[in-house]
Amino acid sequence: MTNDDGYASKGFQAAIEVARRFGRVVAIAPEMPQSGMSQAITIYNPLYLKKVRSEEGVEVYSLSGTPVDCIKMAFDHILRDRKVDLVISGINHGSNSAVNVLYSGTMGAAIEGSFYGCPSVGLSLTSHDADADFTASVYYGTKVIESVLGAGLPLPLCLNVNVPVGAVEEIRGVRVCRQTRGSWRETFFCRRDPHDREYFWLTGDFYNSEPDAEDTDEWALDHGYVSVVPVQVDLTDYSRMDALKKLI
Amino acid sequence: MTNDDGYASKGFQAAIEVARRFGRVVAIAPEMPQSGMSQAITIYNPLYLKKVRSEEGVEVYSLSGTPVDCIKMAFDHILRDRKVDLVISGINHGSNSAVNVLYSGTMGAAIEGSFYGCPSVGLSLTSHDADADFTASVYYGTKVIESVLGAGLPLPLCLNVNVPVGAVEEIRGVRVCRQTRGSWRETFFCRRDPHDREYFWLTGDFYNSEPDAEDTDEWALDHGYVSVVPVQVDLTDYSRMDALKKLI
Numbered sequence: 001m002t003n004d005d006g007y008a009s010k011g012f013q014a015a016i017e018v019a020r021r022f023g024r025v026v027a028i029a030p031e032m033p034q035s036g037m038s039q040a041i042t043i044y045n046p047l048y049l050k051k052v053r054s055e056e057g058v059e060v061y062s063l064s065g066t067p068v069d070c071i072k073m074a075f076d077h078i079l080r081d082r083k084v085d086l087v088i089s090g091i092n093h094g095s096n097s098a099v100n101v102l103y104s105g106t107m108g109a110a111i112e113g114s115f116y117g118c119p120s121v122g123l124s125l126t127s128h129d130a131d132a133d134f135t136a137s138v139y140y141g142t143k144v145i146e147s148v149l150g151a152g153l154p155l156p157l158c159l160n161v162n163v164p165v166g167a168v169e170e171i172r173g174v175r176v177c178r179q180t181r182g183s184w185r186e187t188f189f190c191r192r193d194p195h196d197r198e199y200f201w202l203t204g205d206f207y208n209s210e211p212d213a214e215d216t217d218e219w220a221l222d223h224g225y226v227s228v229v230p231v232q233v234d235l236t237d238y239s240r241m242d243a244l245k246k247l248i
Numbered sequence: 249m250t251n252d253d254g255y256a257s258k259g260f261q262a263a264i265e266v267a268r269r270f271g272r273v274v275a276i277a278p279e280m281p282q283s284g285m286s287q288a289i290t291i292y293n294p295l296y297l298k299k300v301r302s303e304e305g306v307e308v309y310s311l312s313g314t315p316v317d318c319i320k321m322a323f324d325h326i327l328r329d330r331k332v333d334l335v336i337s338g339i340n341h342g343s344n345s346a347v348n349v350l351y352s353g354t355m356g357a358a359i360e361g362s363f364y365g366c367p368s369v370g371l372s373l374t375s376h377d378a379d380a381d382f383t384a385s386v387y388y389g390t391k392v393i394e395s396v397l398g399a400g401l402p403l404p405l406c407l408n409v410n411v412p413v414g415a416v417e418e419i420r421g422v423r424v425c426r427q428t429r430g431s432w433r434e435t436f437f438c439r440r441d442p443h444d445r446e447y448f449w450l451t452g453d454f455y456n457s458e459p460d461a462e463d464t465d466e467w468a469l470d471h472g473y474v475s476v477v478p479v480q481v482d483l484t485d486y487s488r489m490d491a492l493k494k495l496i
Protein backbone atom coordinates (compact mmCIF):
# COMPACT_ATOMS: atom_id res chain seq x y z
CA MET A 1 0.00 0.00 0.00
CA THR A 2 0.93 3.56 -0.59
CA ASN A 3 -0.69 6.96 -1.17
CA ASP A 4 0.28 10.50 -2.09
CA ASP A 5 -1.07 12.48 0.86
CA GLY A 6 1.51 11.04 3.22
CA TYR A 7 1.42 8.21 5.72
CA ALA A 8 -0.33 10.33 8.36
CA SER A 9 -3.40 11.17 6.26
CA LYS A 10 -6.89 10.06 7.22
CA GLY A 11 -7.45 8.51 3.79
CA PHE A 12 -4.41 6.30 4.26
CA GLN A 13 -5.79 4.94 7.52
CA ALA A 14 -9.04 4.23 5.68
CA ALA A 15 -7.13 2.36 2.97
CA ILE A 16 -5.40 0.26 5.63
CA GLU A 17 -8.88 -0.64 6.86
CA VAL A 18 -9.73 -1.84 3.33
CA ALA A 19 -6.46 -3.75 2.94
CA ARG A 20 -6.72 -5.54 6.32
CA ARG A 21 -9.84 -7.31 5.12
CA PHE A 22 -7.75 -9.11 2.51
CA GLY A 23 -4.62 -10.15 4.39
CA ARG A 24 -1.29 -8.95 5.71
CA VAL A 25 -0.62 -5.30 5.05
CA VAL A 26 2.71 -3.67 4.27
CA ALA A 27 2.29 0.07 3.79
CA ILE A 28 5.02 2.43 2.56
CA ALA A 29 3.86 5.97 2.11
CA PRO A 30 5.55 9.33 1.62
CA GLU A 31 6.77 11.17 4.69
CA MET A 32 5.29 14.38 3.29
CA PRO A 33 2.29 15.13 1.05
CA GLN A 34 3.06 14.39 -2.60
CA SER A 35 -0.15 15.36 -4.39
CA GLY A 36 0.32 16.16 -8.06
CA MET A 37 3.59 14.23 -8.22
CA SER A 38 2.40 12.06 -11.11
CA GLN A 39 4.76 9.17 -11.80
CA ALA A 40 7.80 11.15 -10.59
CA ILE A 41 10.85 9.33 -9.24
CA THR A 42 13.63 10.73 -7.07
CA ILE A 43 16.87 10.72 -9.03
CA TYR A 44 18.99 13.45 -7.41
CA ASN A 45 18.43 12.73 -3.73
CA PRO A 46 18.92 9.88 -1.30
CA LEU A 47 15.82 8.36 0.26
CA TYR A 48 15.28 7.75 3.95
CA LEU A 49 13.03 4.94 5.13
CA LYS A 50 11.47 4.76 8.60
CA LYS A 51 9.24 2.15 10.25
CA VAL A 52 6.42 4.14 11.86
CA ARG A 53 4.02 1.43 13.02
CA SER A 54 4.04 -2.31 13.50
CA GLU A 55 1.25 -4.47 14.84
CA GLU A 56 -0.32 -7.82 14.07
CA GLY A 57 -0.74 -7.95 10.29
CA VAL A 58 0.14 -4.30 9.60
CA GLU A 59 3.56 -2.74 9.04
CA VAL A 60 3.75 0.95 8.12
CA TYR A 61 6.83 2.73 6.77
CA SER A 62 7.40 6.32 5.73
CA LEU A 63 9.77 7.23 2.89
CA SER A 64 11.27 10.63 2.06
CA GLY A 65 10.30 10.25 -1.60
CA THR A 66 7.47 10.14 -4.11
CA PRO A 67 4.62 7.62 -4.27
CA VAL A 68 6.39 5.77 -7.11
CA ASP A 69 9.58 5.66 -5.02
CA CYS A 70 7.48 3.99 -2.30
CA ILE A 71 6.29 1.26 -4.68
CA LYS A 72 9.83 0.64 -5.91
CA MET A 73 11.12 0.53 -2.34
CA ALA A 74 8.37 -1.95 -1.44
CA PHE A 75 8.93 -4.38 -4.31
CA ASP A 76 12.67 -4.07 -4.81
CA HIS A 77 13.79 -3.76 -1.19
CA ILE A 78 11.32 -4.40 1.64
CA LEU A 79 9.29 -7.19 0.01
CA ARG A 80 11.99 -8.44 -2.34
CA ASP A 81 11.51 -12.09 -1.46
CA ARG A 82 7.80 -12.01 -0.66
CA LYS A 83 4.77 -12.42 -2.87
CA VAL A 84 2.50 -9.41 -3.23
CA ASP A 85 -1.14 -10.11 -4.07
CA LEU A 86 -2.46 -6.59 -4.44
CA VAL A 87 -1.31 -2.97 -4.51
CA ILE A 88 -3.65 -0.34 -3.05
CA SER A 89 -2.86 3.35 -3.48
CA GLY A 90 -4.95 5.91 -1.59
CA ILE A 91 -7.51 6.63 -0.41
CA ASN A 92 -6.76 9.96 -1.98
CA HIS A 93 -8.22 13.18 -0.62
CA GLY A 94 -9.52 14.50 -3.96
CA SER A 95 -10.74 13.15 -7.28
CA ASN A 96 -8.40 11.46 -9.75
CA SER A 97 -10.93 11.20 -12.56
CA ALA A 98 -10.42 12.39 -16.13
CA VAL A 99 -6.98 13.78 -17.00
CA ASN A 100 -6.13 13.94 -13.29
CA VAL A 101 -4.94 10.36 -13.66
CA LEU A 102 -1.85 11.86 -15.33
CA TYR A 103 -0.98 14.34 -12.56
CA SER A 104 -1.96 12.13 -9.66
CA GLY A 105 0.68 10.70 -7.35
CA THR A 106 -1.91 8.16 -6.18
CA MET A 107 -2.42 6.87 -9.70
CA GLY A 108 1.30 7.17 -10.53
CA ALA A 109 1.91 4.69 -7.71
CA ALA A 110 -0.97 2.43 -8.76
CA ILE A 111 0.40 2.31 -12.31
CA GLU A 112 3.88 1.55 -10.98
CA GLY A 113 2.41 -1.25 -8.87
CA SER A 114 0.93 -2.87 -11.97
CA PHE A 115 4.43 -2.94 -13.51
CA TYR A 116 5.41 -5.38 -10.79
CA GLY A 117 2.89 -7.93 -11.97
CA CYS A 118 0.14 -7.75 -9.42
CA PRO A 119 -3.33 -6.22 -9.53
CA SER A 120 -3.21 -2.58 -8.57
CA VAL A 121 -6.02 -0.32 -7.42
CA GLY A 122 -5.98 3.46 -6.93
CA LEU A 123 -8.76 4.69 -4.62
CA SER A 124 -9.86 8.32 -4.38
CA LEU A 125 -12.66 10.27 -2.73
CA THR A 126 -13.89 13.42 -4.46
CA SER A 127 -13.22 15.62 -1.42
CA HIS A 128 -10.03 17.46 -0.47
CA ASP A 129 -11.17 17.81 3.15
CA ALA A 130 -8.38 16.50 5.45
CA ASP A 131 -11.09 15.18 7.78
CA ALA A 132 -13.39 13.78 5.05
CA ASP A 133 -15.70 10.82 5.79
CA PHE A 134 -14.22 7.72 4.11
CA THR A 135 -16.99 5.29 5.10
CA ALA A 136 -18.42 4.93 1.60
CA SER A 137 -14.91 4.80 0.06
CA VAL A 138 -13.99 1.92 2.36
CA TYR A 139 -17.25 0.15 1.53
CA TYR A 140 -16.99 0.52 -2.24
CA GLY A 141 -13.20 0.10 -2.35
CA THR A 142 -13.62 -3.26 -0.61
CA LYS A 143 -16.45 -4.25 -2.94
CA VAL A 144 -14.49 -3.47 -6.12
CA ILE A 145 -11.36 -5.22 -4.90
CA GLU A 146 -13.35 -8.32 -3.86
CA SER A 147 -14.88 -8.62 -7.33
CA VAL A 148 -11.58 -8.09 -9.09
CA LEU A 149 -9.38 -10.31 -6.94
CA GLY A 150 -11.96 -13.08 -7.05
CA ALA A 151 -12.12 -13.11 -10.83
CA GLY A 152 -8.40 -13.60 -11.43
CA LEU A 153 -8.31 -11.26 -14.43
CA PRO A 154 -5.18 -11.40 -16.59
CA LEU A 155 -2.32 -9.07 -15.63
CA PRO A 156 -1.30 -6.28 -15.87
CA LEU A 157 -4.39 -4.89 -14.21
CA CYS A 158 -4.69 -1.36 -12.86
CA LEU A 159 -7.92 0.33 -11.79
CA ASN A 160 -8.67 3.98 -11.14
CA VAL A 161 -11.54 4.00 -8.63
CA ASN A 162 -13.17 7.28 -7.62
CA VAL A 163 -15.91 7.55 -5.02
CA PRO A 164 -18.27 10.53 -4.83
CA VAL A 165 -18.96 12.28 -1.55
CA GLY A 166 -21.99 10.83 0.24
CA ALA A 167 -23.22 8.06 2.49
CA VAL A 168 -23.13 4.45 1.29
CA GLU A 169 -26.88 4.42 0.72
CA GLU A 170 -26.80 7.70 -1.24
CA ILE A 171 -24.34 6.33 -3.80
CA ARG A 172 -26.14 4.82 -6.77
CA GLY A 173 -23.67 2.00 -7.48
CA VAL A 174 -20.52 1.35 -9.48
CA ARG A 175 -19.94 2.14 -13.17
CA VAL A 176 -17.06 0.94 -15.35
CA CYS A 177 -16.12 4.05 -17.35
CA ARG A 178 -13.59 5.57 -19.68
CA GLN A 179 -11.37 8.54 -18.86
CA THR A 180 -13.15 11.84 -19.60
CA ARG A 181 -11.55 14.16 -22.16
CA GLY A 182 -10.70 17.62 -20.90
CA SER A 183 -7.88 19.68 -19.46
CA TRP A 184 -6.94 22.24 -16.83
CA ARG A 185 -6.41 25.96 -17.31
CA GLU A 186 -4.58 27.93 -14.65
CA THR A 187 -5.29 31.33 -13.20
CA PHE A 188 -2.05 32.03 -11.43
CA PHE A 189 -2.52 33.51 -8.00
CA CYS A 190 0.13 36.25 -7.86
CA ARG A 191 1.38 38.02 -4.71
CA ARG A 192 4.56 39.51 -3.24
CA ASP A 193 6.42 37.66 -0.49
CA PRO A 194 7.89 39.28 2.68
CA HIS A 195 11.11 39.91 0.73
CA ASP A 196 9.08 41.78 -1.92
CA ARG A 197 9.67 39.09 -4.54
CA GLU A 198 6.74 38.28 -6.82
CA TYR A 199 5.49 34.71 -6.56
CA PHE A 200 2.89 32.61 -8.35
CA TRP A 201 0.68 29.76 -7.20
CA LEU A 202 -1.21 27.32 -9.41
CA THR A 203 -4.99 27.65 -9.13
CA GLY A 204 -6.57 25.79 -12.01
CA ASP A 205 -10.02 24.86 -13.23
CA PHE A 206 -10.85 21.68 -15.08
CA TYR A 207 -12.75 21.99 -18.35
CA ASN A 208 -14.70 18.89 -19.26
CA SER A 209 -14.76 18.52 -23.06
CA GLU A 210 -17.65 16.07 -23.01
CA PRO A 211 -19.92 16.76 -20.01
CA ASP A 212 -22.83 14.79 -21.51
CA ALA A 213 -20.93 11.56 -22.28
CA GLU A 214 -22.57 8.97 -20.05
CA ASP A 215 -19.71 6.47 -20.39
CA THR A 216 -17.13 8.78 -18.76
CA ASP A 217 -15.85 8.88 -15.19
CA GLU A 218 -16.79 12.54 -14.71
CA TRP A 219 -20.39 11.80 -15.69
CA ALA A 220 -20.56 8.83 -13.31
CA LEU A 221 -19.23 10.88 -10.37
CA ASP A 222 -21.49 13.83 -11.15
CA HIS A 223 -24.48 11.47 -11.10
CA GLY A 224 -23.67 9.80 -7.81
CA TYR A 225 -21.89 6.67 -9.03
CA VAL A 226 -18.50 5.21 -8.11
CA SER A 227 -16.34 5.29 -11.28
CA VAL A 228 -13.95 2.48 -12.18
CA VAL A 229 -11.59 3.07 -15.12
CA PRO A 230 -9.25 0.27 -16.21
CA VAL A 231 -5.85 1.87 -16.86
CA GLN A 232 -3.15 0.96 -19.38
CA VAL A 233 0.14 2.71 -20.12
CA ASP A 234 0.82 2.43 -23.83
CA LEU A 235 0.67 6.11 -24.80
CA THR A 236 1.22 5.34 -28.49
CA ASP A 237 -1.38 7.10 -30.61
CA TYR A 238 -1.93 4.29 -33.10
CA SER A 239 -4.45 6.38 -35.03
CA ARG A 240 -1.66 8.75 -36.14
CA MET A 241 0.95 6.21 -37.23
CA ASP A 242 0.02 5.85 -40.88
CA ALA A 243 -0.24 9.59 -41.50
CA LEU A 244 3.10 10.17 -39.79
CA LYS A 245 4.81 7.39 -41.71
CA LYS A 246 3.81 9.10 -44.96
CA LEU A 247 5.20 12.43 -43.76
CA ILE A 248 8.47 11.50 -42.11
CA MET B 249 10.00 25.79 -25.14
CA THR B 250 10.91 24.02 -21.98
CA ASN B 251 12.97 21.06 -20.79
CA ASP B 252 13.62 19.05 -17.65
CA ASP B 253 17.38 19.39 -17.23
CA GLY B 254 17.11 23.08 -16.37
CA TYR B 255 17.53 26.24 -18.42
CA ALA B 256 21.34 26.09 -18.22
CA SER B 257 21.74 22.66 -19.84
CA LYS B 258 23.55 22.17 -23.12
CA GLY B 259 20.57 20.29 -24.58
CA PHE B 260 18.34 23.29 -23.95
CA GLN B 261 20.67 25.57 -25.88
CA ALA B 262 20.57 23.02 -28.71
CA ALA B 263 16.75 23.06 -28.63
CA ILE B 264 16.79 26.87 -28.84
CA GLU B 265 18.89 26.44 -31.98
CA VAL B 266 16.17 24.17 -33.42
CA ALA B 267 13.37 26.52 -32.39
CA ARG B 268 15.01 29.68 -33.83
CA ARG B 269 14.77 28.20 -37.31
CA PHE B 270 11.00 28.35 -37.06
CA GLY B 271 10.34 31.78 -35.53
CA ARG B 272 10.25 33.75 -32.29
CA VAL B 273 11.29 31.72 -29.28
CA VAL B 274 9.94 32.01 -25.74
CA ALA B 275 11.66 29.54 -23.44
CA ILE B 276 10.64 28.83 -19.85
CA ALA B 277 12.65 26.09 -18.20
CA PRO B 278 13.15 24.87 -14.66
CA GLU B 279 15.70 26.67 -12.51
CA MET B 280 17.02 23.29 -11.34
CA PRO B 281 17.22 19.84 -12.97
CA GLN B 282 13.86 18.07 -12.92
CA SER B 283 14.58 14.73 -14.57
CA GLY B 284 12.13 11.99 -13.67
CA MET B 285 9.47 14.52 -12.67
CA SER B 286 6.88 13.04 -15.01
CA GLN B 287 3.80 15.24 -15.31
CA ALA B 288 4.21 16.57 -11.76
CA ILE B 289 2.79 19.97 -10.83
CA THR B 290 3.71 22.15 -7.86
CA ILE B 291 0.75 22.41 -5.54
CA TYR B 292 2.25 23.19 -2.14
CA ASN B 293 4.82 25.85 -3.01
CA PRO B 294 4.89 29.25 -4.65
CA LEU B 295 6.76 29.58 -7.94
CA TYR B 296 9.37 32.19 -8.75
CA LEU B 297 9.89 33.33 -12.35
CA LYS B 298 13.05 35.07 -13.58
CA LYS B 299 14.00 36.42 -17.01
CA VAL B 300 17.51 35.10 -17.65
CA ARG B 301 18.14 36.12 -21.27
CA SER B 302 16.60 38.40 -23.85
CA GLU B 303 17.85 39.03 -27.35
CA GLU B 304 16.37 39.45 -30.83
CA GLY B 305 13.80 36.67 -31.20
CA VAL B 306 14.70 34.75 -28.03
CA GLU B 307 13.41 35.27 -24.48
CA VAL B 308 14.51 32.81 -21.80
CA TYR B 309 12.95 32.50 -18.33
CA SER B 310 13.72 30.21 -15.42
CA LEU B 311 10.99 28.95 -13.08
CA SER B 312 11.36 27.36 -9.63
CA GLY B 313 9.02 24.52 -10.59
CA THR B 314 8.52 21.44 -12.71
CA PRO B 315 8.52 21.21 -16.51
CA VAL B 316 4.70 21.06 -16.51
CA ASP B 317 4.59 24.18 -14.30
CA CYS B 318 6.74 25.87 -16.99
CA ILE B 319 4.24 25.04 -19.72
CA LYS B 320 1.33 26.26 -17.61
CA MET B 321 3.22 29.46 -16.76
CA ALA B 322 3.95 29.98 -20.45
CA PHE B 323 0.41 29.53 -21.75
CA ASP B 324 -1.62 30.89 -18.85
CA HIS B 325 0.61 33.80 -17.83
CA ILE B 326 3.52 34.88 -20.05
CA LEU B 327 1.94 34.16 -23.44
CA ARG B 328 -1.68 34.52 -22.37
CA ASP B 329 -2.66 36.77 -25.25
CA ARG B 330 -0.24 35.46 -27.86
CA LYS B 331 -0.58 32.61 -30.33
CA VAL B 332 1.78 29.66 -29.87
CA ASP B 333 2.57 27.63 -32.98
CA LEU B 334 4.69 24.89 -31.48
CA VAL B 335 5.91 23.54 -28.14
CA ILE B 336 9.39 22.02 -28.00
CA SER B 337 10.55 20.22 -24.87
CA GLY B 338 14.20 19.16 -24.59
CA ILE B 339 16.64 18.34 -25.94
CA ASN B 340 16.82 15.89 -23.07
CA HIS B 341 20.11 14.43 -21.88
CA GLY B 342 19.01 10.78 -21.90
CA SER B 343 16.51 8.58 -23.72
CA ASN B 344 12.77 8.89 -23.21
CA SER B 345 11.85 5.82 -25.19
CA ALA B 346 9.61 2.97 -24.01
CA VAL B 347 8.03 3.37 -20.57
CA ASN B 348 10.36 6.29 -19.84
CA VAL B 349 7.74 8.48 -21.48
CA LEU B 350 5.80 8.09 -18.21
CA TYR B 351 8.61 9.17 -15.87
CA SER B 352 10.08 11.83 -18.11
CA GLY B 353 9.74 15.49 -17.21
CA THR B 354 10.57 16.33 -20.83
CA MET B 355 7.63 14.29 -22.10
CA GLY B 356 5.39 15.42 -19.22
CA ALA B 357 5.88 18.96 -20.50
CA ALA B 358 5.38 17.97 -24.14
CA ILE B 359 2.11 16.25 -23.23
CA GLU B 360 1.00 19.31 -21.26
CA GLY B 361 1.84 21.48 -24.27
CA SER B 362 -0.47 19.43 -26.44
CA PHE B 363 -3.33 20.14 -23.98
CA TYR B 364 -3.06 23.79 -24.97
CA GLY B 365 -3.97 23.02 -28.55
CA CYS B 366 -0.71 23.34 -30.41
CA PRO B 367 1.65 20.72 -31.84
CA SER B 368 4.10 19.57 -29.22
CA VAL B 369 7.42 17.79 -29.67
CA GLY B 370 9.64 16.20 -27.02
CA LEU B 371 13.25 15.78 -28.18
CA SER B 372 15.77 13.51 -26.44
CA LEU B 373 19.27 12.25 -27.10
CA THR B 374 20.20 8.80 -25.80
CA SER B 375 23.17 10.12 -23.79
CA HIS B 376 23.23 11.43 -20.23
CA ASP B 377 26.57 13.20 -20.81
CA ALA B 378 26.22 16.85 -19.73
CA ASP B 379 28.55 17.79 -22.60
CA ALA B 380 26.98 15.47 -25.22
CA ASP B 381 27.15 16.37 -28.93
CA PHE B 382 23.67 17.54 -30.00
CA THR B 383 24.51 18.10 -33.69
CA ALA B 384 22.50 15.13 -34.97
CA SER B 385 19.63 15.89 -32.54
CA VAL B 386 19.40 19.44 -33.88
CA TYR B 387 19.49 18.15 -37.46
CA TYR B 388 16.84 15.46 -37.00
CA GLY B 389 14.74 17.50 -34.57
CA THR B 390 14.50 20.24 -37.20
CA LYS B 391 13.69 17.72 -39.94
CA VAL B 392 10.86 16.08 -37.97
CA ILE B 393 9.34 19.41 -36.94
CA GLU B 394 9.49 20.73 -40.52
CA SER B 395 7.60 17.70 -41.83
CA VAL B 396 5.00 17.86 -39.09
CA LEU B 397 4.37 21.61 -39.06
CA GLY B 398 4.17 21.67 -42.84
CA ALA B 399 1.50 18.98 -42.96
CA GLY B 400 -0.97 20.67 -40.63
CA LEU B 401 -2.00 17.43 -38.93
CA PRO B 402 -5.13 17.57 -36.77
CA LEU B 403 -4.66 18.47 -33.10
CA PRO B 404 -3.92 17.38 -30.42
CA LEU B 405 -0.55 16.25 -31.69
CA CYS B 406 2.33 15.22 -29.46
CA LEU B 407 5.51 13.47 -30.61
CA ASN B 408 8.16 11.66 -28.60
CA VAL B 409 11.36 11.96 -30.66
CA ASN B 410 14.52 10.14 -29.55
CA VAL B 411 17.85 10.44 -31.34
CA PRO B 412 20.60 7.84 -30.96
CA VAL B 413 24.17 8.88 -30.25
CA GLY B 414 26.18 9.35 -33.44
CA ALA B 415 27.02 11.74 -36.25
CA VAL B 416 24.29 12.83 -38.69
CA GLU B 417 25.70 10.56 -41.42
CA GLU B 418 25.88 7.55 -39.07
CA ILE B 419 22.17 7.72 -38.26
CA ARG B 420 20.14 5.55 -40.60
CA GLY B 421 17.03 7.72 -40.77
CA VAL B 422 13.73 8.25 -38.95
CA ARG B 423 11.20 5.58 -37.98
CA VAL B 424 7.65 6.11 -36.75
CA CYS B 425 7.32 3.58 -33.91
CA ARG B 426 5.18 2.44 -31.03
CA GLN B 427 6.19 2.58 -27.37
CA THR B 428 8.17 -0.52 -26.37
CA ARG B 429 6.72 -2.71 -23.59
CA GLY B 430 8.96 -3.19 -20.58
CA SER B 431 9.66 -1.85 -17.12
CA TRP B 432 12.37 -0.87 -14.67
CA ARG B 433 13.64 -2.84 -11.71
CA GLU B 434 15.65 -1.13 -9.02
CA THR B 435 18.73 -2.24 -7.18
CA PHE B 436 18.77 0.24 -4.35
CA PHE B 437 22.21 1.64 -3.67
CA CYS B 438 22.41 1.65 0.14
CA ARG B 439 24.96 3.53 2.27
CA ARG B 440 25.23 5.40 5.59
CA ASP B 441 25.37 9.20 5.63
CA PRO B 442 27.77 11.30 7.81
CA HIS B 443 25.13 11.21 10.58
CA ASP B 444 25.13 7.40 10.41
CA ARG B 445 21.64 7.26 8.96
CA GLU B 446 20.99 4.64 6.29
CA TYR B 447 19.97 6.04 2.92
CA PHE B 448 18.91 4.58 -0.40
CA TRP B 449 19.37 5.73 -3.95
CA LEU B 450 17.48 4.52 -7.02
CA THR B 451 19.68 2.66 -9.52
CA GLY B 452 17.43 0.82 -11.93
CA ASP B 453 17.77 -1.28 -15.06
CA PHE B 454 15.24 -1.31 -17.88
CA TYR B 455 13.94 -4.70 -19.02
CA ASN B 456 12.68 -4.70 -22.58
CA SER B 457 9.79 -7.20 -22.87
CA GLU B 458 9.99 -7.33 -26.65
CA PRO B 459 13.59 -6.74 -27.81
CA ASP B 460 12.93 -8.22 -31.26
CA ALA B 461 9.85 -6.14 -32.14
CA GLU B 462 10.95 -4.06 -35.12
CA ASP B 463 8.08 -1.59 -34.81
CA THR B 464 9.16 -0.35 -31.35
CA ASP B 465 11.15 2.73 -30.38
CA GLU B 466 13.79 0.69 -28.50
CA TRP B 467 14.44 -1.40 -31.61
CA ALA B 468 14.76 1.70 -33.80
CA LEU B 469 17.25 3.35 -31.42
CA ASP B 470 19.26 0.14 -30.99
CA HIS B 471 19.55 -0.07 -34.77
CA GLY B 472 20.68 3.48 -35.37
CA TYR B 473 17.37 5.14 -36.25
CA VAL B 474 15.68 8.21 -34.82
CA SER B 475 12.41 7.05 -33.21
CA VAL B 476 9.20 9.07 -33.45
CA VAL B 477 6.25 7.89 -31.34
CA PRO B 478 2.95 9.77 -31.58
CA VAL B 479 1.64 10.19 -28.03
CA GLN B 480 -1.94 10.26 -26.71
CA VAL B 481 -3.19 10.50 -23.14
CA ASP B 482 -6.31 8.40 -22.84
CA LEU B 483 -5.11 5.74 -20.39
CA THR B 484 -8.40 3.84 -20.51
CA ASP B 485 -7.80 0.17 -21.16
CA TYR B 486 -10.73 -0.38 -23.50
CA SER B 487 -9.86 -4.06 -23.87
CA ARG B 488 -10.83 -4.67 -20.22
CA MET B 489 -14.11 -2.80 -20.10
CA ASP B 490 -16.49 -5.61 -21.04
CA ALA B 491 -14.93 -8.11 -18.61
CA LEU B 492 -15.04 -5.54 -15.80
CA LYS B 493 -18.63 -4.59 -16.50
CA LYS B 494 -19.62 -8.22 -16.04
CA LEU B 495 -17.76 -8.42 -12.71
CA ILE B 496 -18.61 -5.15 -11.02
